[in-house]
Amino acid sequence: MKLKIKNLHAEITQTGEKILNGVTLTINKGETHAFMGPNGSGKSTLANVLMGNPEYTVTNGSVILNNVEILGLTADERAKLGLFLAFQYPTEIPGVPIRSFLLKAYNAVKSTTISPKQFIKLVDEKAKLVNISDNILKRNLNEGFSGGEKKKLEIMQLAVLSPNFAILDETDSGLDVDALQNVSKAINIVQKDTGTGIILITHYQRILKYIKPDFVHVFKDGKIIKSGDYKLAQKLEQTGYANI
Amino acid sequence: MDKLKQEKQQVKNINSNYALGFSMPEIGTFKTPKGINEKVITQISKQKNEPNWMLEKRLQAFEVFKEKPMPKWGANLSDINFDNFYYYVKPEGRPTKTWDEVPDDIKNTFDKIGIPQAEREYLAGVKSQYDSEVMYGSIKPALEKQGVLFLSFDEALKLHPDIIKQYFGTIIPATDNKFAALNTAVWSGGSFVYVPENVKVNLPLQAYFRINSSNAGQFERTLIIAEKGASVHYTEGCSAPAYSSGSLHSAVVEIIVKENAKVQYTTIQNWYKNVYNLVTKRAIAHKNATMSWVDCNLGSKITMKYPSVYLVGEHAHGEILSIAFAGKGQHQDAGGKIIHNAPNTSSLITSKSICKNGGRSSYRGLLHVAKNAKNSKSKVVCDALILDNKSQTDTYPTMDIKNNKVKIEHEATVSKVSEKQLFYLISRGLSEKEASSLIVNGFIEPIVKELPMEYAVELNRLIKLEMAGSVG
Numbered sequence: 001m002k003l004k005i006k007n008l009h010a011e012i013t014q015t016g017e018k019i020l021n022g023v024t025l026t027i028n029k030g031e032t033h034a035f036m037g038p039n040g041s042g043k044s045t046l047a048n049v050l051m052g053n054p055e056y057t058v059t060n061g062s063v064i065l066n067n068v069e070i071l072g073l074t075a076d077e078r079a080k081l082g083l084f085l086a087f088q089y090p091t092e093i094p095g096v097p098i099r100s101f102l103l104k105a106y107n108a109v110k111s112t113t114i115s116p117k118q119f120i121k122l123v124d125e126k127a128k129l130v131n132i133s134d135n136i137l138k139r140n141l142n143e144g145f146s147g148g149e150k151k152k153l154e155i156m157q158l159a160v161l162s163p164n165f166a167i168l169d170e171t172d173s174g175l176d177v178d179a180l181q182n183v184s185k186a187i188n189i190v191q192k193d194t195g196t197g198i199i200l201i202t203h204y205q206r207i208l209k210y211i212k213p214d215f216v217h218v219f220k221d222g223k224i225i226k227s228g229d230y231k232l233a234q235k236l237e238q239t240g241y242a243n244i
Numbered sequence: 245m246d247k248l249k250q251e252k253q254q255v256k257n258i259n260s261n262y263a264l265g266f267s268m269p270e271i272g273t274f275k276t277p278k279g280i281n282e283k284v285i286t287q288i289s290k291q292k293n294e295p296n297w298m299l300e301k302r303l304q305a306f307e308v309f310k311e312k313p314m315p316k317w318g319a320n321l322s323d324i325n326f327d328n329f330y331y332y333v334k335p336e337g338r339p340t341k342t343w344d345e346v347p348d349d350i351k352n353t354f355d356k357i358g359i360p361q362a363e364r365e366y367l368a369g370v371k372s373q374y375d376s377e378v379m380y381g382s383i384k385p386a387l388e389k390q391g392v393l394f395l396s397f398d399e400a401l402k403l404h405p406d407i408i409k410q411y412f413g414t415i416i417p418a419t420d421n422k423f424a425a426l427n428t429a430v431w432s433g434g435s436f437v438y439v440p441e442n443v444k445v446n447l448p449l450q451a452y453f454r455i456n457s458s459n460a461g462q463f464e465r466t467l468i469i470a471e472k473g474a475s476v477h478y479t480e481g482c483s484a485p486a487y488s489s490g491s492l493h494s495a496v497v498e499i500i501v502k503e504n505a506k507v508q509y510t511t512i513q514n515w516y517k518n519v520y521n522l523v524t525k526r527a528i529a530h531k532n533a534t535m536s537w538v539d540c541n542l543g544s545k546i547t548m549k550y551p552s553v554y555l556v557g558e559h560a561h562g563e564i565l566s567i568a569f570a571g572k573g574q575h576q577d578a579g580g581k582i583i584h585n586a587p588n589t590s591s592l593i594t595s596k597s598i599c600k601n602g603g604r605s606s607y608r609g610l611l612h613v614a615k616n617a618k619n620s621k622s623k624v625v626c627d628a629l630i631l632d633n634k635s636q637t638d639t640y641p642t643m644d645i646k647n648n649k650v651k652i653e654h655e656a657t658v659s660k661v662s663e664k665q666l667f668y669l670i671s672r673g674l675s676e677k678e679a680s681s682l683i684v685n686g687f688i689e690p691i692v693k694e695l696p697m698e699y700a701v702e703l704n705r706l707i708k709l710e711m712a713g714s715v716g
Contacts (some may be wrong), residue, residue: 080673093669093682095686101682108673186569
C-alpha cells in the first residue's frame with residue numbers, strides 16, 4: 001500500500017496565497033518520513049492539504065492512497081481510507097466526552113460496531129501506552145487540557161484508530177522529555193503493530209532519537225529541496241537550513 | 245388550488261423531521277365560533293358550568309386584554325390575528341381515568357407520542373390534554389392516599405372551588421400582560437397540583453398538551469401548591485399536527501412553594517413550527533424554599549417565555565435552566581426572571597441557546613434585587629452557539645440591584661461552531677452532520693445532565709432530529 005503525492009500545489013482558500021509549490025513523494029506502508037524545515041515553509045499546510053482541510057485549495061497535482069485519488073474526497077472519507085492527522089494545535093470541543101467521541105470515530109473509520117465493553121478495553125490499553133490517566137479519559141475532548149496532554153491524546157487516538165498512514169504535525173513540540181519518550185514509544189508500537197506509514201513533521205532532531213526515520217526531507221518554500229537518510233538530519237543540526 | 249399547493253409545500257418546508265405532525269380528524273363536539281368576544285367567553289363558561297365568579301373574572305380579564313397593546317419589545321407578533329383562532333374546542337367524549345375509556349383517535353394520538361408507556365415506566369401521574377380539555381388523567385393510588393391532588397383545572401374548580409378562588413390569578417393577575425389576560429379570559433384545561441405538608445412525590449407528575457384542530461388556540465391554566473416541606477417534580481410536553489395555518493398557545497402557570505418546600509417544573513416544548521407560544525410562568529418561593537424551572541424550547545414559530553421566581557422568604561433559592569433551539573423560521577425569545585425580595589436569598593440562571601439555518605434565539609432576563617434582600621447571591625450565565633452565518637442571537641440581560649450587600653456574577657458568551665472544531669471531528673471520520681451535532685450536544689451537556697434520565701434522552705433525541713435537518 002502506498003501514499004503517492006505528485007506535483008502537489010495548494011493555496012490558502014481565502015487569500016489565494018500560494019503555499020505548496022509542487023510536492024512529490026511516495027510513502028510506502030511501514031516507512032517513516034521525517035519532514036524538517038524552517039518556520040513558514042509549508043509543512044503544516046502539507047499536513048492539512050493531505051487530510052482535506054477546506055481552508056486550503058489544491059490547484060494542481062494528485063494524491064493517491066491505495067490506488068484511490070483522494071483530492072476530491074472530504075476529510076471523513078479520507079479518514080475511512082485510513083488516513084490520520086495528529087494536529088499541531090488540537091482544538092477543544094467542550095462537553096464532548098473523549099470516549100464517546102472516539103467510539104464514534106472508531107466505528108466510522110473501521111465501518112464496524114464494536115461493543116462498548118471491548119472498546120473501553122481497547123482505549124484503556126492504548127491510554128496506558130502514552131501514560132494518559134483514567135481521570136483524563138473521563139474528561140471532555142481537549143477541554144482545558146495542557147499542550148502536552150493534548151499531544152498525548154492525539155497519539156492515543158492514533159493508537160486506537162491504527163490508520164494506514166499518519167501525518168504527525170509537530171507532535172513533539174510542547175512535550176517534556178518523559179512525555180516525548182512515552183509518545184515516541186507509542187508511535188513505534190503502532191507502526192510495528194499496524195505497519196502505519198508515517199509523515200513526521202518536526203523542527204527538532206530530538207524526536208528522531210526515539211523514532212528512527214527511513215527518510216529525511218528538507219522542506220522549503222512549499223516543496224522538498226533535499227532528501228536523504230538519518231544523516232541528513234544530523235547535518236541539519238550542525239549547519240542549519242540556510243546552508244542546505 | 246395554487247394556494248393549497250403552496251401551503252402544503254410550506255408545511256413540508258417547515259419541518260420534514262417533525263414526527264408528531266400527524267393529525268386526527270377533528271372530532272370536536274363543541275367549538276365556539278372563530279374569534280373572541282363576550283359571547284364566546286360566556287359560552288365557554290356555560291359549557292363548563294362554572295361558578296359565576298369565574299365568569300366575572302373571565303370578562304374582566306377580557307377588558308384588560310382589549311386595552312393592552314401588543315407587546316412590541318420582543319419577538320415580532322404582528323402576524324397574529326386574534327379573529328382567526330378558535331378559542332375553545334371540546335373533543336368528543338368525557339374525561340376518563342382509565343385508558344380503555346379514552347376515545348380511539350385520542351388514544352392513538354397519545355399512544356404515538358408514548359404517553360401510556362411513560363406512565364407505566366417512570367411517572368407518578370399523568371394528565372393529557374387534547375385541544376381544550378384534559379381527556380385522560382391518572383395518579384398512583386399511594387399518592388392519592390397521602391392527600392396529593394393531581395386534577396385537571398376544570399375538575400379542581402368543581403371539587404375545590406374555595407382553593408381555586410383563593411389562589412387563582414394571585415401570582416399572575418390578568419393585568420400582568422396581554423397574554424395572561426387572554427388566558428384568564430378563555431382558559432380551559434391545564435392542571436392543579438396540591439402536595440400536602442411534608443409529602444414528597446418521588447416520581448414526576450406529567451402533563452401532555454396536544455393541539456389537534458387546525459387554528460385552535462390552547463389556553464391551559466396550571467396551579468401548583470407545595471405545602472411546607474413538600475416536594476414535587478412536574479413535567480410537561482407538547483406537540484401539534486403539521487397544519488399550514490398557525491395555532492396559538494398561551495398558558496398561565498402559577499406556583500406556590502411554601503416554607504422548606506421544593507418544586508421543579510420541567511418543560512420540553514416541541515410545538516409544530518407554526519405555533520405561537522406565548523406563555524407566562526411564575527413561582528413564588530417562601531422561606532428556605534427551592535424553585536427550579538427547566539425550560540427547553542425546540543418547537544413553535546415564536547416563543548416568548550420567561551419563567552420567573554419571586555424569592556420572598558429568607559434563604560429561598562431559585563433556579564432557571566433554559567435551553568432554546570431556533571431553526572429555520574423560528575424565533576425563540578426565552579430566558580427568565582428572578583426577583584430577590586428577602587435577605588439571604590440565592591439564584592442561578594443558566595441559559596444555553598442554539599440557532600441555525602436562519603433561526604433567531606434571544607436571551608431576555610431580569611435580575612432584580614430589592615433593597616431589603618441583603619446578602620443575596622446570584623449568578624447568571626448565558627451562552628449562545630451559532631451554527632451558520634444566516635442565524636442570529638441576541639442577549640438582553642437586565643440587572644436591577646437596589647442594595648450593595650450582594651454578590652452578583654454574570655457571564656455571557658457567544659460562540660460560533662468553528663471550522664477548526666468541525667475539521668477536527670470530520671478528520672476523525674465523522675460526517676459533517678455528526679460533527680456539528682456532537683458539538684451542539686457538548687454545548688448543552690451541562691444542562692442535560694441536570695435532567696432526569698428520560699427527559700435527557702428525549703431532549704437529545706429531539707436535538708438530533710433538529711440537527712439532521714441542518715443542511716446548508
